[in-house]
Amino acid sequence: AQSVAQPEDQVNVAEGNPLTVKCTYSVSGNPYLFWYVQYPNRGLQFLLKYITGDNLVKGSYGFEAEFNKSQTSFHLKKPSALVSDSALYFCAVEGVGRSFGNEKLTFGTGTRLTIIP
Amino acid sequence: NAGVTQTPKFQVLKTGQSMTLQCAQDMNHNSMYWYRQDPGMGLRLIYYSASEGTTDKGEVPNGYNVSRLNKREFSLRLESAAPSQTSVYFCATDRGSDTQYFGPGTRLTVL
Numbered sequence: 001a002q003s004v005a006q007p008e009d010q011v012n013v014a015e016g017n018p019l020t021v022k023c024t025y026s027v028s029g030n031p032y033l034f035w036y037v038q039y040p041n042r043g044l045q046f047l048l049k050y051i052t053g054d055n056l057v058k059g060s061y062g063f064e065a066e067f068n069k070s071q072t073s074f075h076l077k078k079p080s081a082l083v084s085d086s087a088l089y090f091c092a093v094e095g096v097g098r099s100f101g102n103e104k105l106t107f108g109t110g111t112r113l114t115i116i117p
Numbered sequence: 118n119a120g121v122t123q124t125p126k127f128q129v130l131k132t133g134q135s136m137t138l139q140c141a142q143d144m145n146h147n148s149m150y151w152y153r154q155d156p157g158m159g160l161r162l163i164y165y166s167a168s169e170g171t172t173d174k175g176e177v178p179n180g181y182n183v184s185r186l187n188k189r190e191f192s193l194r195l196e197s198a199a200p201s202q203t204s205v206y207f208c209a210t211d212r213g214s215d216t217q218y219f220g221p222g223t224r225l226t227v228l
Contacts, residue, residue, distance in 0.1 A: 004159075041221075042222070043121070043221045044160075044209075044217075046217070046218070090159060104162055104165065105162075107159040109157055110159055
């Protein structure tokens with residue numbers, strides 16, 4: 001079965017510093033990888049995705065993520081954190097070639113990012 | 118263009134009561150999903166619908182039923198609510214593969 005691990009429940013970063021939110025995955029075959037963000041009392045919003053191609057993916061709000069196949073990782077990064085980046089971040093994986101009845105999108109448990117002014 | 122809407126936003130039930138959570142989308146997507154979100158557990162798939170007229174179980178379907186009324190609407194029913202069903206419920210849609218779009222959620226408390 002496919003799975004996603006977000007090893008840090010909480011990440012604190014000073015405003016203006018670079019940030020990294022970690023994600024590792026396990027899936028049969030090639031993965032589709034996603035990052036979503038959730039602000040308080042809201043649904044999840046799509047940030048970025050990796051399907052194929054360039055390992056460095058750029059997304060919304062200045063975020064980017066690097067797909068590393070050998071380390072089965074898809075860490076989320078931003079060069080300079082803003083207080084408004086404070087939110088709950090979810091990594092998700094789906095196996096390529098999956099069909100309904102097989103593996104669906106699997107989410108990690110989330111990482112709460114707090115940017116300290 | 119409202120995207121994905123859910124009603125109600127909040128609900129309190131007593132154990133044994135029933136209710137239906139409603140979800141509607143105006144994105145013309147084929148696939149729709151119901152998730153529950155619990156602290157420390159991320160999102161877990163309850164049921165999904167690949168297209169109008171089809172539904173299938175996800176990871177945690179027990180205690181729930183669904184109806185895909187038409188392409189736009191996908192409802193989740195709790196026939197006899199239990200305290201373990203206290204959670205935040207999210208509806209989502211996609212085109213069948215790719216990015217999912219989420220509704221704002223329903224916060225349900227079962228006493």
